[in-house]
Amino acid sequence: MSQEHNMRRVTAIRNGTVIDHIPAGQSMRVLEMLGINKGTSVPVSLVMNVPSKKMGTKDIIKVEDRELNQNELNRLALVAPDAHVAIIRAYSVAEKLTIELGEEIVNVVRCTFSNCITSNLREPLAHRLKVFSRSPLELRCHYCGRPQDLDELANNVL
Amino acid sequence: MPGLITMDDLSNEEILSILDDAERLLPVAKGDHYLPLLQGKILGNLFFEPSTRTRMSFETAMKRLGGDVVNLGDVKTSSVVKGETLFDTIQMVDGYTDIIAMRHPRQGAAQYAQDAARVPILNGGDGAGHHPTQTMLDLFTIRQAHGRLEGLKVILAGDLRYGRTVHSLSHALTRFGCELIFASPELLKMPRDIVTDLNAHGANITETEDLLSTIDTADVVYMTRIQKERFADEDEYTKVAGAYKLHASNLDGCKESMIIMHPLPRVDEIHPSVDATRHARYFEQAFNGVVARMSLLCRLLNVEVPASIGGEA
Numbered sequence: 001m002s003q004e005h006n007m008r009r010v011t012a013i014r015n016g017t018v019i020d021h022i023p024a025g026q027s028m029r030v031l032e033m034l035g036i037n038k039g040t041s042v043p044v045s046l047v048m049n050v051p052s053k054k055m056g057t058k059d060i061i062k063v064e065d066r067e068l069n070q071n072e073l074n075r076l077a078l079v080a081p082d083a084h085v086a087i088i089r090a091y092s093v094a095e096k097l098t099i100e101l102g103e104e105i106v107n108v109v110r111c112t113f114s115n116c117i118t119s120n121l122r123e124p125l126a127h128r129l130k131v132f133s134r135s136p137l138e139l140r141c142h143y144c145g146r147p148q149d150l151d152e153l154a155n156n157v158l
Numbered sequence: 159m160p161g162l163i164t165m166d167d168l169s170n171e172e173i174l175s176i177l178d179d180a181e182r183l184l185p186v187a188k189g190d191h192y193l194p195l196l197q198g199k200i201l202g203n204l205f206f207e208p209s210t211r212t213r214m215s216f217e218t219a220m221k222r223l224g225g226d227v228v229n230l231g232d233v234k235t236s237s238v239v240k241g242e243t244l245f246d247t248i249q250m251v252d253g254y255t256d257i258i259a260m261r262h263p264r265q266g267a268a269q270y271a272q273d274a275a276r277v278p279i280l281n282g283g284d285g286a287g288h289h290p291t292q293t294m295l296d297l298f299t300i301r302q303a304h305g306r307l308e309g310l311k312v313i314l315a316g317d318l319r320y321g322r323t324v325h326s327l328s329h330a331l332t333r334f335g336c337e338l339i340f341a342s343p344e345l346l347k348m349p350r351d352i353v354t355d356l357n358a359h360g361a362n363i364t365e366t367e368d369l370l371s372t373i374d375t376a377d378v379v380y381m382t383r384i385q386k387e388r389f390a391d392e393d394e395y396t397k398v399a400g401a402y403k404l405h406a407s408n409l410d411g412c413k414e415s416m417i418i419m420h421p422l423p424r425v426d427e428i429h430p431s432v433d434a435t436r437h438a439r440y441f442e443q444a445f446n447g448v449v450a451r452m453s454l455l456c457r458l459l460n461v462e463v464p465a466s467i468g469g470e471a
Contacts, residue, residue, distance in 0.1 A: 115285050117264040123243050125273055143266030143273075144287060145164070147351045 010045040016064040016088050022080045024049050027059035030083075032154040033075040034068070042066050068097070074108045077101040078153055081137065104142070105129045111141040112152040118143055127158060161279035162454060163268045164288045165330045172457075173330065174307075177298050179463040180446075180453035186222055187449040191468035194224025195461050202255035203229045204247070204271075205282070206238065206262045211422060212282045212291070215447035216259045216455075223452055228254060248274040257459055259291075259451075260284075278458040280451075286320045286388060292421055293326040295450035299443040300378055303417045307334040315341040315369050315402055316382035316427055318348040323421045324382055325352055332361040339376070341369040343398045346384065369402050374411040379404070379437075381420045381427050406431035419443050 022030055027046050031037070036044055045062040052058040067087050068076070076083060077099045085097040110127045111118050118127055118141070128142035139148040162168065168176070185191040201220040205213050217227045230236055230251075238247065244267060251258055252275045260271055265285030272279040283289045301307055312331055314324045318340055328338055328348070338361060340348050347365065356363060366372070373379060381404060389395040403426055404418065420428055420440040432438050456463050 111266075113265065115263075115265050117244060117262070117266040117270045117284075119264070120243065122241075123270065124245050125270060141266060143269045144264075144285070145269075146265065 010047060010060075010062060012091055013043075013045075013062050013064045013088050014091055016042070016062065016066055017068045018086045018088060019061040019063075019068075019076070019080070020058070020084045020086070021052065021055060022059040022061065022083050023055065024057040024059055026079050027061055029079045029151075029154055030059075030061060030076060033079055033157060034063075034072055035157065036063065071108070073097060073099055074105060075157060078105065078109065078137075078139070079150070081134070101131055101134065101137075103131055105131070105139065107158060109153050109156045110158060111144060111146065112149045112156055113141060113144055113146040116141055116144040116146065161268075161272045161275075161281070161458065162290050163272055163279065163281045165290050165293055165326050165333075167290070170333055173294070173297065176294060176453050176457055177301055177450075179456065180294075180298050180449045182463055182465070182467050183449050183452045183456075185468045187219070187445075187452055189222065192224075193222075193464075193467060195456055195463070196220060196223040196225030196459065199225040199256045199459055199461075200254065201225060201227045201455065202251040202258040202277075203227055204251060204258055204260040204262075205230060206233050206260075206267075207283070209261050209282065211444055211447055212259075212261060215295075215444075216280075216282070216291075216451050218448045219451040219455055222448065223455065225455070244270060245274045252277050257455065280454060280458065283322055286322055286325070288326045289322040289421075290326050291451055291454060292323045292447075293330050294454060295443065295446045296323070296327050296380070296419065296421075297330060298446045298450045299419060299439055300417070302442075302446070303439060304377060304415065307331075307336070309335050309337075310377040311337045311339070311372075311375060312378040312380060313339040313341055313369065313372060313376045314348075314380045314382070317346045317384045317388075317398075318342040318382070319346040320385050320388035321382045324348070324380065327380065328352065328356060328361075329359075332356050332359050337362045338364070339372050340365045341367065341372075341402070343367060343401045345394065345398050346401075369404070370408055373408065373416075374413070376416055377413065379416065379418045381418065381424070383420075383423065383425050383427060400426055402427050403429060404432055405429040406435055409435060409437055412437065 043064040047060040049057045081101040086093045087095040107126050129139040132138040132140045186193045220227050248271045257278050259280040259282050261282040265287040268281035268284045417439040418437045
């Protein structure tokens with residue numbers, strides 16, 4: 001099945017953001033990380049488990065009338081670091097954005113360990129998670145050093 | 159070196175050099191020689207959790223070297239109960255002192271304090287995280303007994319899950335090529351992420367629930383208390399309390415040179431009958447807290463320890 005066919009599973013969008021190459025099954029977490037939920041009013045299309053030459057299977061999300069900003073991209077790096085992001089304007093790709101998982105993720109999510117010093121949200125220093133391993137993804141808190149529960153991180157978005 | 163938060167802040171060479179300094183400072187720690195190397199310097203003791211040995215040995219270390227100490231005092235009567243953040247507390251004490259020793263119930267508090275402070279922070283224990291100054295005195299005690307750190311067989315027993323002393327110590331011992339036996343009840347096993355890290359550094363680890371099966375080949379047996387205060391559930395504590403009780407009669411086939419250590423306080427994991435054996439080292443270990451911390455205070459305050467003290471070369 002061709003790449004083109006995958007993209008046509010849902011209607012082409014006029015303006016907005018297409019997130020492609022999301023690891024299969026991760027699209028729901030991507031939506032959570034982006035804060036897209038039942039309160040979201042713009043149209044959102046989601047395709048799961050479609051064939052991919054590069055990944056075997058993958059998920060795709062299309063969000064209409066919304067362009068992801070850098071902060072949102074940083075959040076995406078936590079659950080789909082290799083995803084491709086395209087900003088669509090007037091049915092054409094206006095920009096291709098690259099998600100780069102840096103050495104550290106600062107002030108995007110807070111540590112998932114309940115006894116970490118940063119669990120007191122009145123503490124003013126930045127929330128910092130270090131990238132300990134990229135594949136498989138392992139993040140550790142700069143302060144307490146604990147490995148992060150990636151499933152729980154979506155609940156800790158700042 | 160800004161402060162000492164985990165043992166990763168020290169290279170093996172630095173560890174050995176700090177232990178060498180500590181060795182030379184022994185007559186000063188014992189009060190046989192007065193050496194005011196830290197005159198004019200002030201240590202801030204910030205203990206947000208109960209402490210006897212760590213707090214007192216820091217205070218003794220500073221005073222033996224001619225320095226002074228200011229204490230946070232009882233947390234219940236400080237600004238902490240009014241809701242002051244750690245950041246704000248550190249900003250204040252940072253202005254009052256030259257160096258801070260800190261213990262805090264939350265993990266990561268020491269690193270957080272170091273990021274907030276200009277003066278060096280000495281981590282005196284952060285939750286179930288690290289306790290590197292304890293590790294330095296433990297290493298000092300081991301080297302004092304065996305003349306080396308390399309290649310020893312060390313049993314760490316008891317609460318390996320919440321025991322911050324064994325977390326820091328196991329990292330250091332791995333770096334010196336020691337063989338480690340982790341003896342603990344299933345519920346209190348060493349955290350998986352720590353075991354993974356140790357293995358990544360080439361550790362030689364055996365995990366067991368049986369303390370006594372390997373004791374006759376050990377060079378060091380490091381006992382720890384099952385810490386009631388770390389359990390949210392009293393029933394869980396009751397299940398494992400008293401899991402290991404070392405009695406003098408258990409030591410018959412042990413190596414003569416084997417030493418038994420404990421960060422103290424003990425409850426019932428080491429029977430008093432062990433105290434009189436040649437193996438007991440926990441009280442010397444507690445004393446060594448003074449000399450190891452003297453050496454660390456000098457190192458972090460960039461004060462050189464003389465090559466000869468009290469006429470000794």
